[in-house]
Amino acid sequence: MEQHLYEPVHEEFRDLCRRFLTREAVPHHDRWEADGIVDREVWRKAGAAGLLGMDVDPEYGGGGQQDFRFNAVLDEEIVAAGCSGLGFGLHNDVAAPYLTDLTTDDQRKRWLPGFCSGDLVTAIAMSEPGAGSDLAGVRTSAVRDGNSYVLNGQKTFITNGEMADLVVVVVRTSDQGAHGVSLVAVETGAPGFSRGRRLAKVGLKANDTAELFFDDCRVPAENLIGTENHGFYHLMGNLPRERLSIAVAAVAAAEKLLAVTLEYARSREAFGRPIGKFQHNRFLLAELDTEVTIARTFVNHCVAEFNAGRLSVTDAAKAKWWTTELQNKVADRCVQLHGGYGFMLEYPVAKAWLDGRVQTIYGGTTEIMKEIIGRGLGL
Amino acid sequence: MEQHLYEPVHEEFRDLCRRFLTREAVPHHDRWEADGIVDREVWRKAGAAGLLGMDVDPEYGGGGQQDFRFNAVLDEEIVAAGCSGLGFGLHNDVAAPYLTDLTTDDQRKRWLPGFCSGDLVTAIAMSEPGAGSDLAGVRTSAVRDGNSYVLNGQKTFITNGEMADLVVVVVRTSDQGAHGVSLVAVETGAPGFSRGRRLAKVGLKANDTAELFFDDCRVPAENLIGTENHGFYHLMGNLPRERLSIAVAAVAAAEKLLAVTLEYARSREAFGRPIGKFQHNRFLLAELDTEVTIARTFVNHCVAEFNAGRLSVTDAAKAKWWTTELQNKVADRCVQLHGGYGFMLEYPVAKAWLDGRVQTIYGGTTEIMKEIIGRGLGL
Amino acid sequence: MEQHLYEPVHEEFRDLCRRFLTREAVPHHDRWEADGIVDREVWRKAGAAGLLGMDVDPEYGGGGQQDFRFNAVLDEEIVAAGCSGLGFGLHNDVAAPYLTDLTTDDQRKRWLPGFCSGDLVTAIAMSEPGAGSDLAGVRTSAVRDGNSYVLNGQKTFITNGEMADLVVVVVRTSDQGAHGVSLVAVETGAPGFSRGRRLAKVGLKANDTAELFFDDCRVPAENLIGTENHGFYHLMGNLPRERLSIAVAAVAAAEKLLAVTLEYARSREAFGRPIGKFQHNRFLLAELDTEVTIARTFVNHCVAEFNAGRLSVTDAAKAKWWTTELQNKVADRCVQLHGGYGFMLEYPVAKAWLDGRVQTIYGGTTEIMKEIIGRGLGL
Amino acid sequence: MEQHLYEPVHEEFRDLCRRFLTREAVPHHDRWEADGIVDREVWRKAGAAGLLGMDVDPEYGGGGQQDFRFNAVLDEEIVAAGCSGLGFGLHNDVAAPYLTDLTTDDQRKRWLPGFCSGDLVTAIAMSEPGAGSDLAGVRTSAVRDGNSYVLNGQKTFITNGEMADLVVVVVRTSDQGAHGVSLVAVETGAPGFSRGRRLAKVGLKANDTAELFFDDCRVPAENLIGTENHGFYHLMGNLPRERLSIAVAAVAAAEKLLAVTLEYARSREAFGRPIGKFQHNRFLLAELDTEVTIARTFVNHCVAEFNAGRLSVTDAAKAKWWTTELQNKVADRCVQLHGGYGFMLEYPVAKAWLDGRVQTIYGGTTEIMKEIIGRGLGL
């Protein structure tokens, strides 16, 4: 079904992404999975290729395109290439707006050139062992001490956590619940900042999800991002973009799973005919194809609305939960259609099933999305 | 979520429809349900108001708008008003193209003025007791005899069947399976044409679904619509429009059910608070709201693509099954949310549940839609 | 699959039930549906045949069998015969224990002979317009005045409400929430007791569900059933039996729907073969057959446990929601398998779909069942 | 809910199993997972403890109990202990009957003592790269040559494949489709018999699933098991027992997942209260608890029927697909309830989700089960 979202310039960028991934990521990804982390170098290569900071001001080396479609294209291609270790989406889609919209001129000058060149990998650390869904419950504290903030506490499940040169840390600067949260940038080398174990995960094996520790960790006061005690609202303002990013990846993942499985269902034979020809399977694939088409139509509409500044918190929540639940359903059904092969790690369908499972969890769980939508309905 | 399909001119037409229904249909609908049929007069009033033949050439009294959005608006408003007895959708969305696109000049002059004025109510008779899903299996025969066709056979489940002045009858003119099917117009008064029982249905109580009998029924040869033995292809060409029409009504029905139930869930109390505030119900309503938003986005995209001549048979099939299954799910969940009241006929939610059940059945069942989509996938 | 619950004596009773229904109910049921109520006489005939009060002491004319399997057999046969107008289940399974276990000798003498002969039809009135799920919220009051109780308030959705000679009314006798509820028997002719409209329902058309009004309604103090202010606990004690009764009917309904639809799927042809041979339908029927078998196994286990005095409130809640949700799923899928015929009232599948919809609502909604189970899990 | 299947003697055996696993398997399982295979020694220890061949004649060192409840107890305890690497279920439940019921006296004497002592680990090799669901399509051939069979072909996905001392290989001995299949025992050391890669799987990491190759592999003719060309019927006769075994494990896995997650949901807090107290989660857990109770009731009934010789092929198919689909649903929901922790390998819920996914695939896929049931319905 024709969609009319992307224009030729985006398709050119897609080509660029695809060539980059084929050359710089795909051949190394198995090794990265074994290592549990990607090569540091691939970030710099991505920067050089123009894949980091597409919407950052050209004065800092960014692409200067206020158009989320470029982000979406890169997210889609990373998924299509199966390069789930690359945390570019976190960097471009999630971290970027904090660094571009909430920062001072000075901060921008310090951070954005590295952000765009790949010299400064970013992470954003909200979740703690005791506070995931309940963001307002974070306990990592930052206390002003002269010209510094002194941080104490722990973060967990941080994407790019081990490699990140700059982590936007959500801290408590006052005990006023949601009104006492701030964002502070912690850079590699800050005294009292250490990283814990690389976490052993079900999927996303090449991504360095990590624990972070702050033990009287001292950072300059000018590392505050945005307004003190307004961190919660800064987060709220940016979460729709994060959720849209996840939704875009979810639809791309579902499309790829479906394509791979259609191919399999057309060629694998049982009882003398392609397994896709059995009506149960034909109907199942028709059902998945329908829902993927619908998801694609919806997420594209969301991207267009986001670009127009109209994507509400509720809309983003709808896109996030529905597409990621669909992704998981598609993955599960596609594993089943592969029979025993679906249980073998070497099959892309197995890896996609593993990688995808977290999508309904991070960035706000399905349950939290429904809370948000329900409240929007006045319930 | 903003949708951008309709323009001011459509919203004006919506107002017109709404006022018409409030005045001419809503006050009578209960009586029509008891009667099992609407007043003949409401058709002429609709014609006068410009609600019939919006895309028929103005030379015949039509609206002259080659824009399915007008059809969609009327379909939506009929659903919103709960006037399920009005078979205008069948007339405007389903029958119209047969009479405008496949007819001779002469036929258009005979039929279209009445079509637009409401003097000529139409029906389309495909299904037979022995052939519903399997259209190519129709057995009602039409044999050329001099300047006439002589029809023998039976049709069933024909919407507007009792009231229709002109029925487009799908007949067998040769024994070549799908290649031997033709369309013949049978008008009231044709010798050998009679109507059977008005069928007692689960819902759509005010619509005259009927059986039709052809017993050596003789019609002039010039009542052939389109090309002899090409009837199956004529049908295939027009089914996407029929299915889109059903999908539009499905989304409107789901939207209305949700609105009514949200209202109920906000005001009905149990255990000291609105039942919509219980998290299970809040999540359920959030889920339904999400899926209805997604369905709305998709069906609007389909309408736009249809207008642009790009809605494929497969796309229409996707829209048809998914939105009607959603409608049924929404209806069922909304009945449940009404508790005992959901089982009482006087509650709109009960009526909507009853009326809606047939949507996954007529116009091609969900199963047939999946067959079509599956074949489109090469399975 | 063999089940081993019923013994020859129950199968003999089944025969008796079946013959009774075939003779005394089936031939009249269509008329009863049109009337909205069954003939008063059928109750007396049932009494004479031994179908009322199977577990009431023989001294009052009962069967004297402390064995719920007899109740279950009758419930199953009523469902199998499609005689949904007969409120015997309410009488035997729901009302009986209040009259046998909580009553004084005197009360038993007054009421049980009529209960068993069919001269005294019973109902139980818990629900009010403002309190359905939230039983502890009933507001109908009973104030002690000398040797009488004076009742004020309204009940709604009362099964057998119009015909009942004795209604066990749940009243408020103190304002202590759940601790201020009592049960009072109100008999036909009590001053200030009147019945409202016979409610127009989606299904169960032959059953007289009604509103009841108490307007300074005066009943003798000896009409108190059980202990004053202990009504809530009396209800809690008996609800498992009510829910088991509903579950038994649900499984019987699902079995019948499946049998009817299997028959249909084997004989109805499309595209040259029985529709049940299409793999999608074959799988669907296999799935339904599996779940019905499982439900049967479970409900039989519950009946055996109930007989042994071991069926917990939680177990009954599980049986109630799961089997009734299954019944609705089976009904919905079977309607779909009937194509257009599934929407025609004359088809048993349509009627079963309509009758069954209330099963997840009355006797405690699915949601309330999950609350109960959830609390049992310490959540 | 009380179940009444097991008697004290089974509970004693359960204690034995539990102590054995705690001592001999649990402490080593992580290492076994890293190794991709369990220690050879644990089999001998299990034999010594009486956990192998519980229903084998004592004359060969077996337990002599013709009672599948002992098998079920061991299966349950292995699941409860999380020791998915132990292929005892395959040995005791699946392979045993081939060796006890179809063998000659001589064969029994050769194989059963080792079978019971753990010196002879078994596997059964049906699946081939080109024939999984379609067992009648196996191509591995066995040609009689003098006093030997000469095997050529390949098997894949063979549980215990690497460790097995004796593999029951399904071979083609004639080209008559299902009528040309035989069973031949291939022992370690047979010339031309080799093993391929240990397959990298999504779960069951400690089990040595392997490929087997037969390259002019020569085995004595007396290694034929059962009747030549009757292999397909031998398999059909034993598959219900295999499927029952899988169903028993599925229910045990679901019970364990639920217990672990209930514990988690009671203690993990968000927004100031245990996450299990949020109604959505409470209802979800109530739903899962209901279905697990129902599954337990059903599988126990199946075990009792199996012991009585009454479990039909259809019944076993019902138990297999329904309980394994339930297991997967429970696992998926429990992962979600764990939030980010559900994606961490160190959490048992994650491992259970991974291990369980294959249950709807091996032993006959869900789809094949539905085929079997559907055919049993005459469809």
Ligand SMILES: Cc1cc2nc3c(=O)[nH]c(=O)nc-3n(C[C@H](O)[C@H](O)[C@H](O)COP(=O)(O)OP(=O)(O)OC[C@H]3O[C@@H](n4cnc5c(N)ncnc54)[C@H](O)[C@@H]3O)c2cc1C
């Ligand atoms: C691979 C991975 C990468 C991640 N990357 C990052 C990152 O880069 N930065 C970062 O800050 N975090 C990251 N996270 C953390 C992630 O955002 C959290 O795991 C997620 O928000 C859930 O929090 P939790 O794990 O504490 O679960 P909890 O909040 O403990 O939730 C447990 C369960 O309770 C449910 N629940 C919670 N509240 C409610 C409610 N009110 N009603 C109903 N149900 C409720 C949840 O939906 C969930 O099912 C990552 C996690 C993973 C696994």
Ligand SMILES: Cc1cc2nc3c(=O)[nH]c(=O)nc-3n(C[C@H](O)[C@H](O)[C@H](O)COP(=O)(O)OP(=O)(O)OC[C@H]3O[C@@H](n4cnc5c(N)ncnc54)[C@H](O)[C@@H]3O)c2cc1C
């Ligand atoms: C209220 C109402 C109004 C209607 N209005 C009209 C009208 O105006 N004009 C008109 O011509 N018809 C009309 N119909 C008829 C309607 O289009 C048919 O009922 C519908 O197409 C299904 O045909 P059937 O009832 O013969 O079912 P069948 O074709 O007998 O189908 C029975 C079941 O088998 C399934 N099935 C059939 N083939 C397959 C397959 N290959 N694979 C899997 N499953 C399959 C179906 O999905 C269905 O579940 C109306 C019907 C109703 C109820």
Ligand SMILES: Cc1cc2nc3c(=O)[nH]c(=O)nc-3n(C[C@H](O)[C@H](O)[C@H](O)COP(=O)(O)OP(=O)(O)OC[C@H]3O[C@@H](n4cnc5c(N)ncnc54)[C@H](O)[C@@H]3O)c2cc1C
């Ligand atoms: C045909 C029929 C026969 C009946 N017969 C009898 C009878 O003989 N005697 C009698 O006393 N009653 C009878 N009833 C009434 C029946 O028991 C009630 O309708 C039922 O208990 C639900 O109450 P309600 O209708 O007030 O719904 P409500 O209690 O208003 O519930 C509305 C919705 O809110 C949900 N809800 C309520 N509380 C919660 C919660 N805490 N969490 C989440 N969701 C919640 C419900 O599940 C439902 O979906 C009958 C009803 C019908 C329709």
Ligand SMILES: Cc1cc2nc3c(=O)[nH]c(=O)nc-3n(C[C@H](O)[C@H](O)[C@H](O)COP(=O)(O)OP(=O)(O)OC[C@H]3O[C@@H](n4cnc5c(N)ncnc54)[C@H](O)[C@@H]3O)c2cc1C
């Ligand atoms: C961990 C593991 C352990 C195993 N252990 C053993 C073992 O010890 N011994 C052994 O012999 N085998 C074993 N197997 C193999 C297993 O039994 C097969 O994988 C399984 O039977 C499916 O076969 P397949 O993989 O070839 O899938 P296929 O048969 O190719 O099936 C692919 C898909 O098509 C579907 N399909 C097939 N036919 C139909 C149909 N008619 N209608 C609709 N859908 C259909 C299937 O359901 C599946 O979804 C094991 C597999 C695994 C993963």
